[in-house]
Amino acid sequence: MPRIDVHHHLATPKSLVKLLDEKIIMQHDADAMNAAQAIEDMDKGGVTTAINSTPAPPRPTLENRELGVAYARENNEFLARLVADHPGRFGMFAMLPMPHIDDALKEIEYALDVLKADGIYLMTSYIDHWLGDKIFAPVFEELNRRKVLIYTHPHSPYCCTRPLKEIVMPDAMIEFGTDTTRAIANMVFTGTAQRCPDLNMIWSHAGGTMPFLIYRFLKTANIPANQKLFPQGIVAELKKFYYDTAQASHEVLLTALRQVVGLDHTVFGSDYPWSESANCIAELKATGVLSAEEMAGIEYKNIQPLLPRFQR
DSSP: OOOEEEEEEOOOHHHHHHHHHTTSSOHHHHHHOSHHHHHHHHHHHTOOEEEEEOOOOOHHHHHOHHHHHHHHHHHHHHHHHHHHHSTTTEEEEEEOOTTOHHHHHHHHHIIIIISOOSEEEEESEETTEETTOGGGHHHHHHHHHHTOEEEEEOOOOGGGSSOOTTSOOOGGGTHHHHHHHHHHHHHHHTSHHHHOTTOEEEESGGGTTGGGGHHHHHHHHTSHHHHTTOTTOHHHHHTTSEEEOTTOOSHHHHHHHHHHHOSTTEEOOOOBTSSOHHHHHHHHHHTSOOOHHHHHIIIIITTGGGOGGGOO
């Protein structure tokens, strides 16, 4: 049976140099970001298909329009070549040069119509704007019109980079999950998710801290000013999203996610090269909380209908 990994990172050699220079990745991670080693890892984990995305760019690339456009285009074309060179093994989520709206709209057209990307990759925030912000409305309107599958990934937000100064701790430990939760909240409480009902959005890492903050989400949704946004309740809105298992192969996380939104929209993510796919599958099974049907859903059944290229 197929096993589809939606959280899988590869990048051009040129981009890896930039990421190393900015200390965003380590040398051993960069060494693993090539098709040959990725496929070797996939084979060990029984992964038939990995949908590639590029690691978040350095901050200067976000801030500088020309750098952002070049970074997105060179990586999108690189990922498209991998899809062509390894039929059936790789798909791609195309990066956009956000927050530059006009350029992002052009890249949507090129990525989907020319490169035939399987979906679009968005970061949870860009400088000081989170997904759902009104400045991104033209992008979401176009993605909604096209009924695009969107994969999202957090990064180190400008507001909270290394806030704990006295300990050695990567931002990924706390800030990635927190930034995902900010973006989820912004998407639903601004009404963007409701205005764009034809989007299918995948949130990384089991939705960050959202399942554990559900009580506060519920209370905030009941504020009179917000109630009109959620005629079916906020949980109904959260259930429309998809959530991957990258860095979330733990019984507490999966149980919380099931209790809040169910597992019928949960999809497999390895977070390669930061995790090995075989270990991720073993960890998911070892949690002891997934039924055989839930495991099959996570491995391929929940996501395959959204990936026409890989339907059997």
